[in-house]
Amino acid sequence: MFRFLKTAALASMIGVGAIGATAGTAQADGLSIGFGGSGGHFSMYFGDGGRHWHSDRRWGKGRHFRRGCTPWRAVNKARHMGVRHARVVRANHRIIKVRGRKFGHRVNIVFARAPHCPVLNW
Template sequence: MTFSTMIRNACLAAAVAAATLGASLAPAAADSVRFGVTIGNGPVVVDSRHGGWERGDRGRHHRRDARRDRGCSPREAVHKAARIGVRHARVVRANGRSIAVAGRLGGERTVVRFADRRGCPVERVRSR
């Protein structure tokens, strides 16, 4: 076995080991680990980063946006009714299509019905 063959085999084994190690660590890692080598006009720079929030990270911010896309929750309906001016707002009825929130508006008992869609659009305001 010649010296060049030994070097070639060693480099091939190191590349396979690095690829296998990277593939096995990626799914199990909670944070990201990156290694990079930059070869430019100057010296060789080895860069390694661990963790941190980055643009491509889909952590808790992504989950919050997914929750917002689901529709109107009873809690969101109560908050929106309070912003409209309904005092002592509480959920009185909720089904798959709408959420009814009761309270007082202008001194009268009022029921506001919100559609169970994103943004909680108001379907109807009824005073009793």
């Protein structure tokens, strides 16, 4: 029986020492464990309370986000360039052609399917 108590006490001391050692290195992740102090102080803190917004939550884990240019992005960019009544007239796997009016004249803008919709022909 005495041997069992000795083993249990030694195991608990090793466990407490391991928790105290990891508390100093994991404070940036939100883990804080304190021992000692006057009056036998003991405190524990885990996590940040959920106050921070993580960018990967916005799209979800199973949602695929297309990084290239899409027709609605090309129309939106054309509107920001000052084209009124912008609409897609042709789209394939390489280009998106948008037609509209600017200063009363008809304009055609060709966008590439690359990220940020680069303008090929204005």
